[in-house]
Amino acid sequence: MGSERYMVFLSNNHKFKYYDEAKIKQYKTNFVPPTRRVDLTFPEFVKKLREWKPGDERVYLQQGLNNTVGQAIVMDFLQFNWQWLNMQQKNNNWGPLTSNLLLVGMEGNVTPVHYDEQQNFFSQLVGYKRCILFAPEHYERLYPYPVYHPHDRQSQVDFDDPDMEKFPGLKHLQGMEAVVGPGDVLYIPMYWWHQIESLPHLGNTVSVNFWYKGGPTEKIEYPLKPRQKLAIMRNVEKMLLEALREPAEVGPLLRSLVLGRYTGEEADRQEGALLSAAAPHTN
Numbered sequence: 001m002g003s004e005r006y007m008v009f010l011s012n013n014h015k016f017k018y019y020d021e022a023k024i025k026q027y028k029t030n031f032v033p034p035t036r037r038v039d040l041t042f043p044e045f046v047k048k049l050r051e052w053k054p055g056d057e058r059v060y061l062q063q064g065l066n067n068t069v070g071q072a073i074v075m076d077f078l079q080f081n082w083q084w085l086n087m088q089q090k091n092n093n094w095g096p097l098t099s100n101l102l103l104v105g106m107e108g109n110v111t112p113v114h115y116d117e118q119q120n121f122f123s124q125l126v127g128y129k130r131c132i133l134f135a136p137e138h139y140e141r142l143y144p145y146p147v148y149h150p151h152d153r154q155s156q157v158d159f160d161d162p163d164m165e166k167f168p169g170l171k172h173l174q175g176m177e178a179v180v181g182p183g184d185v186l187y188i189p190m191y192w193w194h195q196i197e198s199l200p201h202l203g204n205t206v207s208v209n210f211w212y213k214g215g216p217t218e219k220i221e222y223p224l225k226p227r228q229k230l231a232i233m234r235n236v237e238k239m240l241l242e243a244l245r246e247p248a249e250v251g252p253l254l255r256s257l258v259l260g261r262y263t264g265e266e267a268d269r270q271e272g273a274l275l276s277a278a279a280p281h282t283n
């Protein structure tokens, strides 16, 4: 590593929940960040890792690979199988590679469940990570924060202590699990929910992800796919916020739009009509 400073997050527990610093500034809420960001040199970070003892704040280095990270890393970076990567990018019709995040963490660190708006080749280099994934159609069972919230794209559910009353859809949630070790690459499709845990007792972890922009808008075919509906919902939320200029007004407006009009008897009748239209005619 070079001699620059890198982004390191400190947490009082094992979770490192992402938050958008720009959104904290923009919407002057009373948001309290769950982790603290410090900029450390690599030797300072390694010292914290080595001297860590139970009760101390946990640490997680999360630094985009750019030209500050030092020449040796650049040489390492060139060793990835670029021929394979470029082939995948081309065959899947993805846009450009936008960034690579280097993640150096402690065993037991957890990145709670969220989705990203990019395609991801998640490459495990050192140590073991448990990855829990949920397809985009589980959107309603994962209760994301509003788009304007600093925790946009994160689930409100605390998987250590899930509140089944507040989030009843959890009962029907079904995920997939993969454990990745050195040399493994996990493809995390855009809009797929994921929680990533550095497995306990198996040492520190190092990963590098490859984030690619999604492809150009695909040919629209109906019915829309869950990920396309998710993109629509994000856009509607963003447009409302832009029009109202006040995050606190978005929820009430959506509620008065929906409650009693798209819920209740009228909605049931509609749904019944749609279902019978879709069912094969028997007479």
Ligand SMILES: O=C(O)CCC(=O)C(=O)O
Residues within 6 Å of the ligand: 103, 110, 111, 116, 120, 122, 194, 196, 197, 207, 209
């Ligand atoms: O490895 C982690 O802790 C999180 C990585 C992640 O969420 C990602 O690459 O999108």
Ligand SMILES: [Fe+2]
Residues within 6 Å of the ligand: 114, 115, 116, 194
């Ligand atoms: Fe992610």
